[in-house]
Amino acid sequence: MRDRQQISDMSAEVWSERLFQRFEGNPFPLTGQWELTCRCNLKCVMCYTDPFNRPEKIRQELSYEEIVRILDEIHQEGCLELIFTGGEPFARRDFLDIYTYAKRKGFLLNIFTNGTLITPKIADHLKTYPPSMIEISLHALTRESFDQLTMRRGAFGHCLEGIRLILERDLPLTLKTVGMTINRDEILKIKKFVAGLDEKVQYKFGSDIRPRLDGSEGVYQYQLPKEEIRAIEQADEEFRAERVRQDRCKQEWIDQGKQQCGGGNYKFHIDAYGQLQLCSNNRRQGYDLRQGSFREGFYQYLPEFPCPARRPAAGTQLVNIGSGDGQEEFQETA
Numbered sequence: 001m002r003d004r005q006q007i008s009d010m011s012a013e014v015w016s017e018r019l020f021q022r023f024e025g026n027p028f029p030l031t032g033q034w035e036l037t038c039r040c041n042l043k044c045v046m047c048y049t050d051p052f053n054r055p056e057k058i059r060q061e062l063s064y065e066e067i068v069r070i071l072d073e074i075h076q077e078g079c080l081e082l083i084f085t086g087g088e089p090f091a092r093r094d095f096l097d098i099y100t101y102a103k104r105k106g107f108l109l110n111i112f113t114n115g116t117l118i119t120p121k122i123a124d125h126l127k128t129y130p131p132s133m134i135e136i137s138l139h140a141l142t143r144e145s146f147d148q149l150t151m152r153r154g155a156f157g158h159c160l161e162g163i164r165l166i167l168e169r170d171l172p173l174t175l176k177t178v179g180m181t182i183n184r185d186e187i188l189k190i191k192k193f194v195a196g197l198d199e200k201v202q203y204k205f206g207s208d209i210r211p212r213l214d215g216s217e218g219v220y221q222y223q224l225p226k227e228e229i230r231a232i233e234q235a236d237e238e239f240r241a242e243r244v245r246q247d248r249c250k251q252e253w254i255d256q257g258k259q260q261c262g263g264g265n266y267k268f269h270i271d272a273y274g275q276l277q278l279c280s281n282n283r284r285q286g287y288d289l290r291q292g293s294f295r296e297g298f299y300q301y302l303p304e305f306p307c308p309a310r311r312p313a314a315g316t317q318l319v320n321i322g323s324g325d326g327q328e329e330f331q332e333t334a
Helices: 001-011 010-024 064-076 096-106 121-126 143-150 156-168 187-195 218-222 226-234 237-258 295-303
Strands: 031-035 080-086 108-113 133-137 173-178 202-206 267-270 275-277 317-320 332-333
Touching: 001 133, 064 096, 064 295, 080 096, 096 108, 121 156, 133 156, 143 156, 156 173, 173 187, 187 202, 226 237, 275 295
Parallel strands: 031 080, 031 267, 080 108, 108 133, 133 173, 173 202
Antiparallel strands: 267 275, 317 332
């Protein structure tokens, strides 16, 4: 327990870098994302888990007892960080029990949530057992667009209330936005809004839309074209700097021939039904944790699962296509 407490006092960036250097090349379950449920009180238009937000699928999800047993096995293998996500994790009536059990085991815990179900009681509990980070999705900045995007009236007000409760308790908070065709004009406004909340609140912007779990691809109608994403990033100094940093890092990995994917190496994903997978975006194969052990699944099966992102294509390069005004911008070429 002493080692875990010392690690908890470090920044996530420091301990992850140290441990990654130590275990690089040797599989070790450093961090995992756990999709505890596909249940959600919202119906976001781009949500990839929403097709499984149905009673018959929810009844097939892992029970509390199964989750606790798997948590014990993950802990036994030395995992340090878990991300609890959904669906909406707070939609599980036993979520706080699951969370508290994992917290007492010593895990560094992150929560991905839409924020709308956070109550004073929940916020107080999180204050007693603080997570490493709470990430709340904020995809719009007006009541009309937020309710349209989530397909739930009043969702905007509930989200803002959840954010307020977290801020009042001085808990670590990141707000994040997925850029889409229906919120393209609000992204920079959202970023400005977040900057005005509290200097400690972090902000993330992403733009990838993924197909739904049932295989349907209608969600791609909301995907922003690359040129629009580039324009948004170039319009903001911090976005530009982050893009350059990510591209430089990726090029270094390509040049050094390192794996582009941490799944099966130091990362893993568990879905709501107990399937151990490489990541939330690669569910081609899974290992059933209801039938087998986490140790067997992670070390014997996961490294063999197919992943096109593990190695870059031969000759891949990131070419600087900056405008010539001192700003760098990179594009992947082969």
